[in-house]
Amino acid sequence: MPIVLIDQDSDPDATIVQLSFGDRLGALLDTLKILDTMKALTDLGLHVTKGSVTANEFVVRTKFFITQMGRKIVDPDILERIRLTIISNLLKYHPESSEKLAMGEIFGIKPPVKLDVELATHIHLEHDGPKRSLLYIETADRPGLLLEIIKVITDVNLDVESAEIDTEGLIAKEKFHVSYRGAALTDPLSQLLVNCLRYYLRRPETDEGSY
Template sequence: MLLAAGPSHTLGSQNVSRVPIFAPSSHSAIPATAAALSADGAPTIVRQVASPALVPRQPVLEVKIDNQRDAFATIVSIEYGDRLGDMLETILSLKALKLNIKRAKISGRDRGVHRFYLTDDMGEKIVKSSRLEEIRLTILSSIERLHPDASDQLAWGTGGAHRGAATLRDGMAPLGVRKSGVTTQIEIREVENGLYSELVVHTVDRPGLLTDIVRILKDISLNVVSAEVDTIGSAAFDKFNVTYHGEPLDEPMQQLAINALQYYLSQMELDKEWCESY
């Protein structure tokens, strides 16, 4: 705590004395305040300053689904600063999907990542795209219920995850409200082992996105070997290991896949915007 004192000064027609200025420490959220005593001894606030550095920033919600790191389980990683707690509601939601949590790592640190190792009711990894999407939306929904302000980060807005999870099995997942700021980018990379190609899609997230991408790839006869699904705020960053007739994609097939995804993803957004405006 800093203390500043000095001689009296005249402000207008009143004599005031400089009194202590209380400056916050680096860990305090209390703004610095300067006060003055008027001639009759009554305190008068003359200045109040709040440093932008002291305003807490909302953490970015991240949900990542990895089917490559572990040979026997699907790994779900969740990060939301220090707001996750013990995640009991999320665990119960996953159990309601008839999933087995083989093990979990619940971190108590402020920037900890909570990880769940999941299998289906047969003890196998979850590989079906619709099932992975259901898990993703269920997790986002449970976090949104506990932390309503998290919906501000989600591309479809408040309530969209709930409706998406409820209607996913019917193939009618809502597209919700798109927020600007994320540009669709599609890239295909060569993998060192030469067994498949890695397809990377970075776009605006929405319920049903994963199943739509897999459907588009199947429509052009590509096989999805595995997937990693990352949701970071309003953006989706998805990776797919794909083959064409058991082989990595050659240049013509790479271009076909990129064109198909760019076209259909843009069409879906146009259809959504038309429906919302109508």
């Protein structure tokens, strides 16, 4: 199962993107294809400061350290574009992985079993000190998901301090630091946010303004 992780915690100066995949996708070790991924990232106006490839019997991991103007990526729109660029490049060279990724439907290959969005969606919110709360979301992946979630959060007048999204096959796992006027969310605000997100994410066909 292909996995794309966006790590904002391990390096203070760079965003780390790691692509993991089974040995049948091992052709990505080919230098040309790694360079193609790096070029796709630089075409977004980003700088790949370094990269590495590790492998064992079962998994190959390609890791990129990415900055924009010498700094870690904080713009959610850029983070989503990075994620979609990495996945798009994977699908370009390995269309056989399409059925294991939500973006595979763009290539006309649907997964053999469609995820039940309601069963796949899990939301957890907790305090992370007095000034912010930590929001975890696991749900069915789709292009643009990160920006959709941020819109739901900001539409209830909350602030998004940081955002991460990981892709594990057909599932997306997001982590956000959120606050309200510089403080962690109260219980009523937490419940409001969870309800809005649950309603929106479990009904992806819902119009944006209807929650």
